Amino acid sequence: MGFENLEAAEIAFQKKLFSSRFSVIFLVMVRGVTCVMKVHHRRGPRRYYEPEGRELDIHVLESTAYRRLKASGVCDRGLVPDFFGSMRKFDPTPYQPHLKMFMDDEFPPSAIFLECIPNLEMINLHNYTPQRMKTFILGIQEIHKAFVLHDDPKPRNMMVVKDDPERVIWMDFDRAKTYDEHLVTDAQRQLLDEEVEMVTCLQQLLEADVKKRKLEDTLIFY
The missing domain is CATH 1.10.510 (Transferase(Phosphotransferase); domain 1)
Structure with a gap:
């Protein structure tokens, strides 16, 4: 299963599960599947004092890791949540009022979709x-x-x-x-x-x- 080329209408928000200054996590329904949507606040360009050669964008770090874990079979073994896909640098406007906390961000958010594991x-x-x-x-x-x-x-x-x-x-x-x-x-x-x-x-x-x-x-x- 992979969520590619999602439209805003395909994501039905159920409730907010967690919020921090880095990301907000929602329970959502996508194409008939209940899953977790983790929306990352996007950071801006690398600052002059930040190290070169090291990724600093948490969305890139997390989505890259999950893609590798999915491709390597770690997700299938149930040791980490299954990974369904991502959305990169999308406009939060069509997702209101659920993503209102992203409307004043200077840069557009990104998101990943993960298996919902109860309890x-x-x-x-x-x-x-x-x-x-x-x-x-x-x-x-x-x-x-x-x-x-x-x-x-x-x-x-x-x-x-x-x-x-x-x-x-x-x-x-x-x-x-x-x-x-x-x-x-x-x-x-x-x-x-x-x-x-x-x-x-x-x-x-x-x-x-x-x-x-x-x-x-x-x-x-x-």
Whole structure:
């Protein structure tokens, strides 16, 4: 499934799920499919003091990562939300009043469309299981096999499905780095390895906190 060449009339807004200064997330119906629409505020041109050779547009970062994850089969394995497509630099006027928060932006917004997964909650003491954390580590390893660095592996982006004791979801790739498999550098491989080590460390600390029945060693991650 892919949403290409969407018209405004094809998107039926159901409700707003989340809002930040970077993006707004909606539950929508598109071509008969209930899904999530994440609309990114667009940043302007690179400023003179910002580093060259590094993508800074969060829409480009996130949509590029999801395209790679989709093409590599990671979406199909259920470790990240399925990716349905994107809209780049569109006029928010036909989407009023739902996108009124984008009308005063200097630059037009962009959006991605993702699988809607009900009953998600962040990994925490009350829903921690060794199997779930094992699957999170497996998930980040599969993401890395697609040469995508999540770059924000914190509990806020690690979701469990409340009615499924085994399924977990890695969310939010708006900081992700997507590498060229044939040009990946030693420094980039080291970043991938360090990210796995970070998630493994979180597993160990969270397991210890579960035994103590309070967030203590892992509090800094939250």
